[in-house]
Amino acid sequence: MIGQTLSHYRILEQLGRGGMGVVYRSRDERLERDVAIKLLPEGALADPEARQRFRREALALSRLNHPAIATVHDFDSQDGIDFLVMEYVDGETLASRIAAGPLAPDEVAAFGARIAEALEAAHEQGVIHRDLKPGNIMITRRGDVKVLDFGLASLLQTAERPGGGWVTTQTDVKLGTLPYMAPEQLLGKSTDARTDLHALGVVLFEMATGLPAFGDDNTYSILIRSASVTPTAPAELVPGPATVAPARPLQCW
Helix, strand or coil: CCCCEECCEEEEEEEEEECCEEEEEEEECCCCEEEEEEECCCCCCCCHHHHHHHHHHHHHHHCCCCCCECCEEEEEEECCEEEEEEECCCEEEHHHHHHCCCCCHHHHHHHHHHHHHHHHHHHHCCCCCCCCCHHHEEEECCCCEEECCCCHHHHHHHHHCCCCCCCCCHHHHHHCCHHHCCHHHHCCCCCCHHHHHHHHHHHHHHHHHCCCCCCCCCHHHHHHHHHHCCCCCHHHHCCCCCCCCCCCCCCCC
């Protein structure tokens, strides 16, 4: 795709690849600005009704207005390729930052507060993320937080299964999203704002310790642990005066 043009967006470089599409840095040649374009998986919007429903919900996402949420600018299709146009965020993912080791307590507190504010703003508009994880959180060069892919899991789920819940597959396991999913997601039950709060708790734990709260192995083991096991207190893993341990297992259904 490098060098090609979708609508008035010229593809410059690939930024990432995941289960919900491939992301490219692109140039909006009308407004002369860089944007991020996510090419949706082939067949994700299999019929006109699904595409129209996705367009309506993408419009709702575009109305989210918060400095910690990456803005959705556009949704379009060309030559059978469906794509979302989003704000381009220059920086590094939280996952990359955590890979270098646990974050300082003040960073955990500051980043966690901004992520929580983004979730609150979206939840007030009835938008649930459903795929919150360090890979979907950017830290800009100025040290600000931007949450990416808000509601995209929900949009694709709605497009593919209007009346159904989340379905866990081996693809999800390979993507690494599984360790952040709440028990109700793993069980295919309905999700709501509390699902994002579970993921936020797991992300906070990982920021403080550099380790996943419930492991990163197979579906069954993570399901059992996330539903019934209290993670080891972060203070026991990374001693520090500002580290806070969870009081009890997270229950989100």
